Amino acid sequence: MKETLNFALIGHMFMGRAHSHALNDVGMFMKDLKIRPVLKTICGIGDGLEDTKERFHWEKSETDWHKVMSDPEIDVVSIAVPGFLHKEIAVEAARNGKHILCEKPLARDYTEALAMFQAANENNVLHMVNFNYRRIPAVALAKQMIEEGQLGEIVSYKGFYQQDWALSGAPMSWRYKSEMVGKGPLEMGIHITDMAQWLVGGITEVVSVMDTVVKERGTADGGTDVVTNDDNTVWLAKFENGVMGIFEASRAHMGRKNFQWFEVNGTKGSLRFELERMNELNVYLSNDGEDRRGFRNIIVTEEMHKYIKNWWPAGHMLGWEHTVLHQYYEFLKAVEGEYMPRPSFEDGMKAQRVLDAVVRSAEEKRWVAIAEIKGREEPGIRR
Template sequence: MAHRPRFFDLPLETSMTALAGRNRANVTAAAAKLGWDSVETDWRALLERDDVDLIDVCTPGDTHAEIAIAALEAGKHVLCEKPLANSVDEAERMVAAADTAAARGVRAMVGFTYRRVPAIQLARQLVADGRIGTVRHVRAQYLQDWLSDPQAPLTWRMDKAKAGSGALGDIGAHIIDLTQFITGESITGVSGALKTFVTERPVAAELTGLSGTAGDETGPVTVDDASVFLAHLSGGGLGVYEATRFAQGRKNAIRIEINGSQGSLAFDFEDMNVLHFFDASDPATTGGFRRIVVTEGEHAYIAAWWPPGHGLGYEHAFTHQVVDLVGAIAAGEQPTPSFADGLAVQKVLDAVERSAEKGAWLDV
């Protein structure tokens, strides 16, 4: 097996050992293209293999708990996609499994990948260093538009049984985690609303198993198209959150603005290599939001990449995630975000759903 090319120095040797998928032809083709050494058609087979140390769970949410818990019990480290689960109950069982595994040196991490965008790391650092003081306001939006078209086909992401929720869990989970990560605070109470604008959609051909045009059959959308909520933060600030797949023209706009007593931060993933920082201690005449191009060697992860101004893209955060996970495994430490962090997000998602149903504020 060839040595894996890499930009980072890793304390462990890694290999892409096996790719699991239910359809042998498909999984074999994918493995060939993506460079996996072997395939399995049942994820359980991975648990039996001695040459597999780490399992990346990137299936729909309804299967996370079963796979992750089984993998941890089999002594495999686990990286699980977000949101951690489809319910608080599942997430709690996963945390318990992770705790048990940790006692044996087996690690579990949840893939809130955006934490590892360098600008987000800098935001957290500035808050931790007291540069914006006490957090007064968090406003966070995750805006996409791919469901604006009512003819966009039904997929598993619009099926509550599989996905748990819609925009809320898929993308709202990210901004919940990001803002809790950056501020170091928790969301303690919420008042939310969910909305499904398009309740019936054409069934995608691959879901029906038919070769005909998808347009002939439709099915119900059982999740939210958009969700919004207000929040109380543990430090006394106010939060405003919005996740939607109906924001025409916004493709993947993760926007986070945080106002503190001493300064402010603003981020938009559509310009992901930049963080805006206002320092209230600057004199009034020369104060202003600084457009920090987060591509200096001193910024997180950047030393492994390019010179200043040569930006990173979407997938770099996944690379950083693996680097940090491998580092934690080698060091025998708990990687973050942990399953407990994933559970914390799950509790907020759950409170938002219940609050929306009830029409009232609820504690998380």
């Protein structure tokens, strides 16, 4: 087994910095890692590339991602650029034998996600999508309690992701164009969809409504341009195991900054998680004494909780950046063990398929079965 793994990162802005931070620190804190990541090449365009290279200790920088794909020194490509670039970069990385960690959403739609998944599998490379909220210790505890049956039979799931940045008067950018990031609630909806399917099972059918609150935005030349994707999406879902679900993804809820939460209700108990209080899990169990039942707040920072033994004493809280570091830890452990890391491109593809159905439901004003969503035929796609 190799002692080092050479990484290239495509993208140097917000998520590029998060990935760089994680790669710098993962070996320091996750003491059981046998492979050390090497920050070989950071690739991007525009201001800030050289600053990010220097501050996060990348060995070199590049402005043409095609050159990175053909570089024999690179073992892993991490993709942290807007969604319209994901497919082309991931497919090229796979063809060059590079393992891949890609930001979410995996692509702009199910067809692109399917092509990425197939390219990675056909070229026998490891692949992971950055659903980093799976890596929160409190969420891991929720998963454990559900799998142990402590909530009984699951009957209902609620998943919401609410922010307010679309109401701030922000100018036109790629985030407001469906041709750049896809239709519907992809940026936030993809997280809550994956979380739901990971915690309680696959979704089989949806019905939805969508709305664009701010329909035009200012451009750099003083004009305006039309927003072509959605600010608010609400949908109902049916799960394969009979669970009912309610979801909302919004970038236009005033006062909400990064308010992701889910609630799982079962026949023996319920639990609730909020991202803005990410070290806590609220739990209600019916087998508590009748005189002391109620939602309890668990501070998930004890050594027995997932990942915590690598960090600080109990009560010393983790932050958002740790979720990305934990994701890289799981990726590197998969490389060590020569198994497919999760969440893989398959998980990203499944979540993408659900949200394609959400978009179709809103457009056609009807319930849509997930099985109705098929990948469009295009070169290089086989079924």
